[in-house]
Amino acid sequence: MPLLSIDIFPDYQLIVWAMDESLIELQGLVPEPEFHKIEMNTRLEKRKIEKLGQYLLLKNMGIAHSEVYYDKNGKPLLSSGKHISFTHSGNLSAMLLSNTNCGIDLEIQTDKILRIAKKFLNVKEKEMMKEKENVFWAWSIKEVVFKYFGERVLFKDHITILEINKESKKALVEYDGFHGKGIFEIKIDRIKNYYLAFTNSFTSQ
Secondary structure, X not given: XXXXXXXXXXXXXXXXXXXXXXXXXXXXXXXXHHHHHHHHHOOOHHHHHHHHHHHHHHHHOOOOHHHEEEOOOOOEEEOOOOEEEEEEEOOEEXXXXXOOOOEEEEEEOOHHHHHOXXXXXXXXXXXXXXXXXHXXXXXXXXXXXXXXHOOOOOHHHHEEEEEEEOXXXXXXXXXEEOOEEEEEEEEEXXXXXXXXXXXXXXXXX
């Protein structure tokens, strides 16, 4: 499970791993009681690998798996009071730790995202989305906003991407929905054919 990157800043920490091991190989990296718990509570092998990867991400940052709990909508929280967000796609896994609310998403480039674009893009974003790569960014960015709030976010109606700047690796996003109105500053990056987006920055208006 090679570490691809780890970024530590005063207000957040970001870690990205490549999960190349099989389920059997991962079993040797996790204490038997934890592996048994995941084995019993998770049906699909892919989800088991994701859960084991999550355990190892936490361990690398010095956080016990028992510190993580979930609210009624499935949004992860930490008993320490810090904020956390997880993401998995393909064979990559990532985690964002923050002093404030946060969200992270990692998406592998697939044609499926292009096929469903009309379901999550709105008319204000039409011109920007003529560049195909921006459609992939848009899906990941809107997932981040959803994970930030954890509930009641409509991708097409509540989120409008104002700018995607690949040089500065930032996107500006307007949110107007159940949780109020404001602007997100979302950081973006590419890891081979994966799109990574994350934020802990929302300014209410």
